[in-house]
Amino acid sequence: MEVAVVAKPVIKVAALCGSLRKGSFNRGLLRSAIQLCNDSINGIQIEYVDIAPLPMLNTDLEKDGTYPPVVEAFRQKILEADSVLFASPEYNYSVTAPLKNAIDWASRPPNVWADKAAAIVSAGGGFGGGRSQYHLRQIGVYLDLHFINKPEFFLNGRRLTDAETNEKLKGVLLALHSFTLRLQGKC
DSSP states (O other): OOOOOOOOOOEEEEEEESOOOTTOHHHHHHHHHHHHHHHHOTTEEEEEOOOTTOOOOOGGGOBTTBOOHHHHHHHHHHHHOSEEEEEOOOBTTBOOHHHHHHHHHHHSSSOTTTTEEEEEEEEOSTTTTHHHHHHHHHHHHHHTEEEOOSSOOEEOSSOTTSHHHHHHHHHHHHHHHHHHHHHTTOO
16 A cells, blocks of 8 residues: 655745844844754745845835835845744844834835734843734734744743754744645645
8 A cells, every 4th residue: 555645835934033243143043943944844945034235214215116126136035935934132122123124125015024924033131032022923913914823932041052942943933834834725
């Protein structure tokens, strides 16, 4: 008797880091997520999308319904992704200015965030970035961006690469995969 092997549908994930610092712990979380997917999670392809080159939002830069080339390229990456993984530190109880700027550029007409699944991970002091996650969820409501509810991931005072952190990160990625397919009507 033959056993049919059903391939897991592959989702494309755009990964954005709210910190521009090269040694950012949040960027480290994204590197860990990419490595986890390459090593042990089938069905997820993560692409890191750098937000550093984006100019500050200025509608004077919009010409005849188009955006500056770097903004157009960024918007296209978001549009082509099935879902988004945000790694967001907390600045003044909120998301960082670079991340908010990227969100704003991609929300300009037509809003390329709409109807995408998303997840948030964060590393930081105090509350581990939790307040930035809650604010990002509020922003997502207006953008029709749908965040997974659980598991939540806040990293405070732990190593980025220990076994417990990797298991928690893997749980977020698997939940994002499942939720993305559910939103797309593929499961």
